[in-house]
Amino acid sequence: MKCRACSRPAVIDIRRHNTAFCQDCFVRHCRDQVERTVHAYDMFGPDDRVLVAVSGGKDSLALWDILLDLGVRADGLYLGLGIGEYSDASGRYARDFASRRGAKLVEVDIPTTFGFDIPTGAPAARRTPCSACGLSKRHLFNQAALDGGYDVVATGHNLDDEAAVLFGNVLRWDLAYLGRQLPVLPADDGFARKVKPLVRLSERETAAYCVLKGIEYIVEECPMAEGNRHLGYKGALNDVEVRSPGSKAAFYFGFLERVAPLVETHATEQRADLHPCPECGSPTVSEVCAFCRLAEKARRNASRGGHPPETDSSTEHR
Numbered sequence: 001m002k003c004r005a006c007s008r009p010a011v012i013d014i015r016r017h018n019t020a021f022c023q024d025c026f027v028r029h030c031r032d033q034v035e036r037t038v039h040a041y042d043m044f045g046p047d048d049r050v051l052v053a054v055s056g057g058k059d060s061l062a063l064w065d066i067l068l069d070l071g072v073r074a075d076g077l078y079l080g081l082g083i084g085e086y087s088d089a090s091g092r093y094a095r096d097f098a099s100r101r102g103a104k105l106v107e108v109d110i111p112t113t114f115g116f117d118i119p120t121g122a123p124a125a126r127r128t129p130c131s132a133c134g135l136s137k138r139h140l141f142n143q144a145a146l147d148g149g150y151d152v153v154a155t156g157h158n159l160d161d162e163a164a165v166l167f168g169n170v171l172r173w174d175l176a177y178l179g180r181q182l183p184v185l186p187a188d189d190g191f192a193r194k195v196k197p198l199v200r201l202s203e204r205e206t207a208a209y210c211v212l213k214g215i216e217y218i219v220e221e222c223p224m225a226e227g228n229r230h231l232g233y234k235g236a237l238n239d240v241e242v243r244s245p246g247s248k249a250a251f252y253f254g255f256l257e258r259v260a261p262l263v264e265t266h267a268t269e270q271r272a273d274l275h276p277c278p279e280c281g282s283p284t285v286s287e288v289c290a291f292c293r294l295a296e297k298a299r300r301n302a303s304r305g306g307h308p309p310e311t312d313s314s315t316e317h318r
């Protein structure tokens with residue numbers, strides 16, 4: 001197998017592009033894909049300050065590395081979720097990367113800042129861990145970007161992630177979520193811009209990128225995510241992809257080109273009712289925002305030693 005770009009021996013093949021690359025050309029390919037995505041969706045310009053949400057995993061570290069190599073003004077943000085040894089190790093990978101690259105890492109630790117952790121806080125608020133975790137991430141990424149004066153928050157969602165989320169949203173025909181499932185969400189009153197510059201790369205490619213660039217990352221999946229629906233959708237799409245390479249990309253990019261414009265209006269329906277949360281100032285449609293309610297229930301539960309909580313299934317999703 002030879003590199004399609006320079007004919008040296010290839011180290012990786014990419015079946016959906018029917019191509020293969022040597023180490024240098026593959027690293028360049030990843031960088032080009034990110035650069036192309038940033039331009040195609042007008043994600044940010046050369047003067048913008050980008051806050052990269054880094055989990056310590058392969059995707060977000062690859063993203064941060066690529067953005068730094070592209071000369072983007074990119075700081076990292078690590079959120080401590082309080083998931084035992086998993087969070088401790090993830091934080092170490094994020095910190096090690098930052099110090100090796102001489103980059104700035106902003107840290108927000110949920111247990112020390114808000115007095116609860118995801119494993120015990122989620123059931124206290126009658127949420128699954130992934131729901132409480134997703135809600136906290138969306139809220140705190142946004143808050144950190146606004147507090148730090150960043151123009152945009154970038155996450156490491158890759159093609160596999162986006163195709164799997166799309167699959168789930170299509171299975172339920174959830175038009176409100178479909179209307180928001182875009183690689184760029186523009187800034188709005190109280191909301192920083194959100195971008196996903198890795199949507200043209202698969203997770204196999206981000207893992208290979210890290211290995212080839214010598215970036216160490218946490219390999220274990222989050223212990224709380226085991227058996228969740230999202231992983232099931234990923235598995236189903238992987239089966240399809242093996243039989244017909246390129247399906248995942250066709251599914252996702254076909255949606256962006258042909259369907260997203262038709263469902264865009266469904267995403268904005270709730271926005272008219274937004275007002276600032278009295279506790280934290282974040283825009284919300286409820287009296288108190290979903291994150292502040294989660295934090296309050298989690299803390300109350302911790303202080304009374306784990307008594308049965310009330311139900312709360314609502315969320316602010318963005």
Ligand code: AMP
Pocket residue numbers: 052053054055059060077078079080081137154155156157161
């Ligand atoms: P996940 O929701 O775990 O699939 O992660 C999606 C993206 O969210 C990652 O690629 C990161 O950009 C970001 N992310 C996940 N966990 C954290 C964390 N603990 N701290 C900062 N960013 C995170």
Ligand code: FES
Pocket residue numbers: 081118129130133134222223224225
């Ligand atoms: Fe969110 Fe695991 S990283 S529940």
Ligand code: ZN
Pocket residue numbers: 277278279280281282288289290291292293
């Ligand atoms: Zn709030």
